[in-house]
Structures are given as C-alpha cells and as structure tokens.
C-alpha cells in the first residue's frame with residue numbers, strides 16, 4: 001500500500017489544483033487519495049471547466065468509499081477482446097473466474113470469516129445472503145481485492161492473487177472486477193457524464209466525443225438518457241444507483257453489487273434488479289447485455305425480491321462459513337434449518353440476534 005502523504009502536502013495540492021488548472025501536482029501519484037484528487041482536477045481540466053476545491057471528496061468517509069471503488073479499477077475494457085462470443089458461447093463455459101479457498105478474515109479480535117470456500121464461474125449470477133454482520137460485504141471485498149485474507153487464498157482465473165488487487169496489476173488486467181457500492185459512491189463534484197466516463201477520461205486517450213458516446217450509450221442502457229450534465233445531487237436515490245450501474249458497465253468483466261436495492265421502494269428496486277439482470281451477458285442469452293461485457297456478477301442483499309429476480313444461485317453465510325448454496329429454486333424447498341429460519345423471519349432457530 002502506498003504511504004499516506006502528510007496533511008501539509010494535501011493542502012499544498014488542493015491549493016495548487018484549485019488556483020492553477022495547468023499546474024503540475026507535486027504529490028506522489030501512487031497515493032490513492034492524492035491520485036484521486038489530481039484525477040478530478042485533470043478531468044476538470046480536460047473538460048475545460050472550473051475545478052471546485054470544495055468538493056465533497058474532502059469528506060473522509062466519502063473519499064474512502066469512492067476510492068475503494070476506484071481502487072478496483074485499472075484500465076477500461078474498451079478495445080478489449082469480448083469475453084462472450086457473438087454466438088453467445090464462451091470459450092470456457094464453467095471456467096472458475098474467482099475462487100476463495102479456505103479464507104479467514106478477522107478484524108481485531110473479531111473472527112468474521114472462518115474458512116470460506118466459494119467459486120464464481122463464468123456466466124454465473126450469484127447472491128450472497130445471511131444475517132446482519134455475518135461477513136457478506138467482507139466476502140465481496142475480498143473477492144474484489146479491496147481486502148486481503150488473513151489466511152487462505154483468493155484465486156483469479158486459477159492464479160493466486162498477491163494481497164490486494166492493486167498489488168497485482170497483472171491479474172487485475174486479466175479479469176476486470178468492479179464494485180457498485182450501496183450509496184453509488186459517485187463523485188459529487190463531477191457531472192453524471194464525468195462520473196460514468198471517469199475511467200475513460202483518466203486512463204485512455206480516447207477522444208472526448210468517443211467517450212461522450214460511450215457514456216451516452218451506458219446511460220441509455222440504464223434508462224437515463226440525457227442526464228449527463230446533471231450533478232449527482234440533482235438525482236434521486238434510484239437514479240444514483242443506476243448511474244453507478246452505468247459506470248460499472250463501461251469496463252468491468254465481473255461486477256460486485258453491495259446491497260444494490262437497499263433503501264429503494266419496491267418499484268425502484270424492481271427497476272434496478274432488472275437492470276442488473278439485463279447488463280449481464282450470460283452465455284445463453286446470446287450476449288444480451290448492452291455491450292456483452294459483464295460475464296458474471298455477485299450481489300449481496302437482504303431483499304427477497306433481489307434474490308428472486310436478479311440471481312440464479314445463492315450462497316448462504318452464517319457464522320463465518322458457507323452453510324448452504326444452491327439454485328434460487330431450491331431456496332424455498334431446502335430443509336436446512338438456518339435457511340428456513342432466515343426465509344421465514346422467525347425468531348426461533350439457529351440464528352441468534354443479540
């Protein structure tokens with residue numbers, strides 16, 4: 001991990017970025033906070049509009065969330081070889097894309113994951129469910145490479161990842177994994193169009209009109225044509241989530257959704273669930289996604305509608321382990337007591353709440 005730059009350097013960077021758009025930033029580019037700061041400055045410069053130093057990226061919590069998302073991202077997938085052939089068949093149907101092997105993870109004295117084994121295959125749509133605090137988001141972050149396991153192994157395309165995704169750029173390049181956070185993690189100082197095209201502005205030399213066309217295509221795919229110039233603060237919660245989806249489809253192969261429908265009303269939830277489904281280029285759907293880019297996705301959710309509408313396979317976590325996994329259709333018929341209690345919402349059973 002890059003060492004954090006001292007706070008004095010931050011003020012200096014902000015000063016230089018806000019007073020002169022052409023000034024070169026002296027900060028360590030490997031430092032993600034400053035890297036991000038400079039990135040936004042650069043995007044504003046490229047877009048020839050004023051950079052606003054009061055950006056909410058300065059709010060620490062938001063910076064962390066936003067950077068976690070961006071840290072999973074290295075290069076856009078444009079011009080990359082599509083994973084799904086036009087005929088809808090992959091070269092390696094059933095290939096394991098991500099595997100957790102006997103993964104353990106603790107925070108302080110708290111043991112969260114205690115020997116988790118999960119395989120995500122090409123083409124799969126998987127839901128991770130379980131009680132509150134059982135480690136679902138932690139599992140997602142381990143798979144996305146935002147966390148490293150204490151013990152056990154995370155394999156990407158059969159190869160052990162070294163630590164975080166950012167520590168293993170070669171693997172990150174082979175399989176592009178992105179994350180859509182519950183709050184969308186949008187940059188409030190950038191327009192919707194700049195948010196969606198963030199990685200293309202930042203990591204490619206694609207001409208502006210090409211990026212704008214890609215952004216328009218992605219926004220149209222999530223039913224949000226024409227909102228490019230709005231700021232995220234001008235959107236509803238459901239629209240913000242859809243913008244986050246539009247950003248994910250710009251370049252990722254595998255997308256992790258952390259509670260994508262939390263806080264949405266039932267109709268807005270259905271819209272997002274169906275969008276998640278429609279973004280997926282499943283091997284049998286004849287490459288149905290808008291770009292046929294997202295080959296697999298994983299959703300952490302508490303919502304029954306999301307489980308039933310957006311995924312095909314469920315993994316149930318309880319007390320740090322996978323206690324049940326199977327197709328959605330078997331969720332209602334399994335006699336696994338933990339799943340039964342969860343599905344019925346009963347207070348009696350193996351799941352205990354403090």
Ligand SMILES: Nc1ncnc2c1ncn2[C@@H]1O[C@H](COP(=O)(O)OP(=O)(O)OP(=O)(O)O)[C@@H](O)[C@H]1O
Pocket residue numbers: 107108112130131132133134135136137138139
């Ligand atoms: N970075 C962290 N530092 C310390 N504790 C953490 C950290 N991340 C998660 N935890 C703790 O680990 C436990 C599991 O968290 P996690 O968010 O993975 O659970 P979850 O199953 O997704 O929960 P929920 O359904 O409530 O969102 C929680 O007790 C949480 O407080």
